[in-house]
Amino acid sequence: MARRPPGGASLPPPRPRPAEGEAPLPSKEELRRFLRASPGKTGKTEIARHFGLSSDQRPALRELLRALKEDGSAQPAGRRGVSAPGRLPEMAVIEVTGTDPDGDPIARPLGWKPEVQGRMPVIFMRPERAGQAALAPGERVLAKLKPIGAGKYEGTTVKRVGSGTPARVLGIYEEGRIIPTDRRHRAEWAVPPGENGGAEPGEIVLAEPLPGRPLGLRPARIVERLGRMGEAKSISLICIHAHGIPEVFPxxxxxxxxxxxxxxxxxxxxxxxxxxxxxxxxxxxxxxxxxxxxxxxxxxxxxxxxxxxxxxxxxxxxxxxxxxxxxxxxxxxxxxxxxxxxxxxxxxxxxxxxxxxxxxxxxxxxxxxxxxxxxxxxxxxxxxxxxxxxxxxxxxxxxxxxxxxxxxxxxxxxxxxxxxxxxxxxxxxxxxxxxxxxxxxxxxxxxxxxxxxxxxxxxxxxxxxxxxxxxxxxxxxxxxxxxxxxDRPSDQKLEGLRQFLEAFDIALPPGDQLHPRNFAHVLDLVRGRPEERLVHETVLRAQSQAAYGxxxxxxxxxxxxxxxxxxxxxxxxxxxxxxxxxxxxxxxxxxxxxxxxxxxxxxxxxxxxxxxxxxxxxxxxAVERYLAAFMSQRIGEVFEARISGVTRFGLFVTLESNGASGIVPLASLPDDRWTEDQARHGQRGHMLSGQRTGLTFTLGQAVEARLVEATPRTGGMVFHLMQGVPPRRAKPAGARRRS
Known part of the structure; x- marks a missing residue:
């Protein structure tokens, strides 16, 4: 029988005395601290090794871990491991919920119970491999997770496992189908007969997915008509509904x-x-x-x-x-x-x-x-x-x-x-x-x-x-x-920024000595130089986001x-x-x-x-869509631009005149074997080199870009570069039209 103090509550059993030559069992608090300090799941072997426990002490350690699980101080992780409460496993199924300011997907773990496990962690997904479509909101993937801060993880896609059905679909209705307004959603939706809600072609609509998935497009029912694409306020309407911004006051x-x-x-x-x-x-x-x-x-x-x-x-x-x-x-x-x-x-x-x-x-x-x-x-x-x-x-x-x-x-x-x-x-x-x-x-x-x-x-x-x-x-x-x-920039972002600045022979001090004036000095160094805007934007992306608390x-x-x-x-x-x-x-x-x-x-x-x-x-x-609407009247014109992104599937360019940005598909570049050059700049994604033509495209490089596509519905733009293209006769204006 366990001893009972006044009031009737059971006292915990006495702590087992270690045998001669054995290390003492850790206390609950010591074990809690160890789990909180561990980056992921931890097994009994790691715990025993850390505290110097023998195999004879394994049963006592097992009981101690069971007690921690019962009082919420530990949670199961994997088949036999444990972790601190609120910690995600190294591999988990997650659902994409949106994007961060840089356009990279943000996700949440499936099955998370805030009332039990605490605040919902945020998962920042790494960009997909070349040739893979970007992750869209509602999509579910098996992801490898790496802690990067309190309640924050970096995720890498291991396998796509399907999509959660979105509650609403926002798009443009066109004769029996809905074309999504989000450029990340490539799949169109079918509107069965009698389910168009009176919508006419060209209207912005909200729709609800219908059950069942026959061969072909997924079916949806139109539930609200929001106006015609191209009318005044149509672009802001799309953005309001796409981001779930409350518009009507109670x-x-x-x-x-x-x-x-x-x-x-x-x-x-x-x-x-x-x-x-x-x-x-x-x-x-x-x-x-x-x-x-x-x-x-x-x-x-x-x-x-x-x-x-x-x-x-x-x-x-x-x-x-x-x-x-x-x-x-x-x-x-x-x-x-x-x-x-x-x-x-x-x-x-x-x-x-x-x-x-x-x-x-x-x-x-x-x-x-x-x-x-x-x-x-x-x-x-x-x-x-x-x-x-x-x-x-x-x-x-x-x-x-x-x-x-x-x-x-x-x-x-x-x-x-x-x-x-x-x-x-x-x-x-x-x-x-x-x-x-x-x-x-x-x-x-x-x-x-x-x-x-x-x-x-x-x-x-x-x-x-x-x-x-x-x-x-x-x-x-x-x-x-x-x-x-x-907060100060994370070590990970600082390392990426350092490697980026090395391309311009600019150095930053160590992280523990970093001060805002160091970034101001970087900006002073590039003032008036061709890469000034690119460096400003890259320094901005390296900063942590401000918050309230x-x-x-x-x-x-x-x-x-x-x-x-x-x-x-x-x-x-x-x-x-x-x-x-x-x-x-x-x-x-x-x-x-x-x-x-x-x-x-x-x-x-x-x-x-x-x-x-x-x-x-x-x-x-909204600004991107308005820009695309403005630029859609200038298809075929050539603009002065700078390369603002380098990937294995193409380049991104930003126009000098108005800041419009768009993609240059790899397929539009001269036929060649294109590789990312890491030797010169010390980081992937700073240069594309053609092995046969000898052409190189470098971050910040001045280029001429011809606009070939501008879509106000999504805000997307596609450009082709004039570098490597045989010269043609052109008008001498600043923005020239090419046939």
Whole structure:
């Protein structure tokens, strides 16, 4: 009989005494630590070897492992192995769920039970072998898995085992079939008679797969018609539905927004006499941040005021639930999908000039060198003095004018903050944003780089300073904080970047000595060189992705110890949480952060990180499709381009004029035996060499590329290179048409 302490619970059996000359059995905690440190599954042999156990101690070890499995400290792995809970085996069946920003597949393990095993791990799949179709969402494969971080794995396809049936199919209806809008989905769907839902050829449709799979195409029933391909807003419609972005607000959320009224001045500071101004893009539809500055001795006094969204969107309301689900607004060339209904996003939470608005503000004081001396947060009522555009502010500054009476002070404070940023040494990737110009009918007039002005940087510096103050204030108050975190690049990505930079005779310091200023130095070295854009893009891809979470690890790219988003609650849920935490901590009202919200911060951080990435992918897809629509009118023309990717199945090129990218199939190159040259650059995928022709194609190489295919439905483009092709007579224009 086991001894029972008071209360009746059984005591654990006494630890077996080791025989003379035997090592003692490990404790449960020692064994837990060993399993957590092991990269994959571990067998009893490895455990016994690590702890120096004899064969006579195997039965006792078996009982110890059984106890760990019962209390959840270990889980079976393979036939006889064990691993720490939440650990994936070396081989598993996984299902592709989407893609990362680089277009590589992301997957999840089948059969994972979050309530038992913890948070769902993320699997980043390696690109498929040459000749293999890319993995598409819903596809299932047996994959070899390698841990690359907490809850993260790298997967390599071993065998394709089929596809999970997608819940919906998005495509273009054409006489009895549906052509998918996702370029990774090559298989078309058949629409049986009577199942087309009234759709007409050329319409964008949503369909549901039907049971059964006869010979030929899989059957599907059309359940929703979304408009005609080529009409205004058709491209953004495709992207909204392809990425599952919520578009229609629940009726109760709309009613709550429409019941909103202006804030009362009582209980708030009055900033209406301070000439705060908003500075945004020409096409901005909402204005949620305003700025003002004045000299303060040898330094500067700066105020950043932000729309008081927390006053209107209270915890647990229908508006709050919908804003949480959306996570952030999504911006397309022709529309915005906001997190708040229009009555708030373009109404009471938009800082329109001459109209009183509620706000949260931070007042900051900086010395002449841009070092912050103090800050103070408050809740106020304000009235914007002017709605300015970046172009207006830049033009006034260039002309030495100050029509509002505050621009000189704003630029003076900005110069001080920029000096502090330069001393700090941040990573400033100056990749031009592409602007899509549309006419009233939604047709593409042009795609061009959006100008990057000092006025953009001015607002960015003020917003960064305010965000740092928010994180510092919440730490001072002991309040939960939804940090904006950015980890240093992984060792794996750094190694790939080092090998890439070796091609340009550029070196990086060891990982433990790496600082953002090292990347800035790399960018300085290539400034003005032909490979400048390619290096910028490659350095960007080597960085970790920023995320949201309650645990602070700092922001590597900005070289900041703490950082939180405070400046845009009208379009980011994270900022709304920071506002609520400040309201609670500073006792600025009864609508502050609630304990139940704070308890969900880890899950909320993961959720809004994913919605942000979903939005970025949808926005990127839209620009690619608009580009393809624009370029479809220029089939046959030849463009100046650079090689931006080298694979065994072909090349990727990016046009110098507008950033359009596409594939150059290997079959379109001159007939030759093409091999990847590893000797010169030390890494696969940097050069293709033809053994017979002597032609070489290198990453970053300037080329002439002829457009042969552009598909707005998918955003895909196909080019052929002119190198190695016999010269033809051509028009002398910059973009020449070839027959």
């Amino acid at each position: 009726a109760e959320a709309v009613r709550e927004a429409e019941r909103a009224t202006g804030v009362a001045a009582r209980g708030r500071e009055d900033l209406r006499d301070i000439p705060l101004v908003t500075i945004d893009g020409e096409d901005a539809r909402d204005f949620d941040d305003a700025v003002w500055a004045e000299p303060d001795g040898s330094g500067w006094r700066v105020i950043v005021a932000i729309a008081d969204v927390a006053h209107y969107v209270t915890p647990g309301s229908a508006l709050d639930r919908e804003a949480w689900a959306r996570g952030n607004s999504v911006y397309f060339p022709d529309r915005v999908v906001p997190i708040l209904p229009e009555a708030l996003s373009n109404g009471w939470c938009s800082l329109r000039p001459g109209e009183p608005r509620g706000c949260l503000f931070v007042e900051m004081r900086f010395d002449a060198g841009g070092t912050k001396a103090s800050h103070r947060f408050g809740r106020a009522i304000m009235q914007s003095a002017a709605r300015l555009t970046y172009e207006q502010v830049q033009a006034a500054h260039d002309a030495g004018e100050d029509p509002t009476g505050t621009l000189r002070a704003l630029h003076g404070a900005y110069a001080a903050l920029q000096a502090a940023r330069d001393r700090r040494g941040t990573l400033d990737l100056d990749l031009p944003e592409r602007r899509v110009r549309l006419d009233d009918r939604g047709r593409v007039l042009g795609v061009e780089p959006r100008a990057r002005l000092d006025s953009h940087r001015l607002i960015e510096e003020f917003m960064v300073a305010a965000n740092v103050c928010a994180a510092e204030e919440l730490e001072r108050l002991g309040q939960p904080c939804m940090y904006r975190v950015h 309650p645990d602070n690890i700092g922001h590597f790219g900005l070289a900041l110890a703490r950082y939180a988003h405070f400046t845009s609650p009208i379009r980011r849920y994270a900022d709304l949480l920071v506002h609520r935490a400040l309201i609670r901590g500073l006792k600025l009202g009864t609508d502050g952060l609630e304990e139940t919200e704070a308890a969900r911060f880890p899950d909320t951080g993961e959720h809004i990180t994913q919605t942000e990435r979903r939005a970025a992918a949808a926005e990127r897809d």
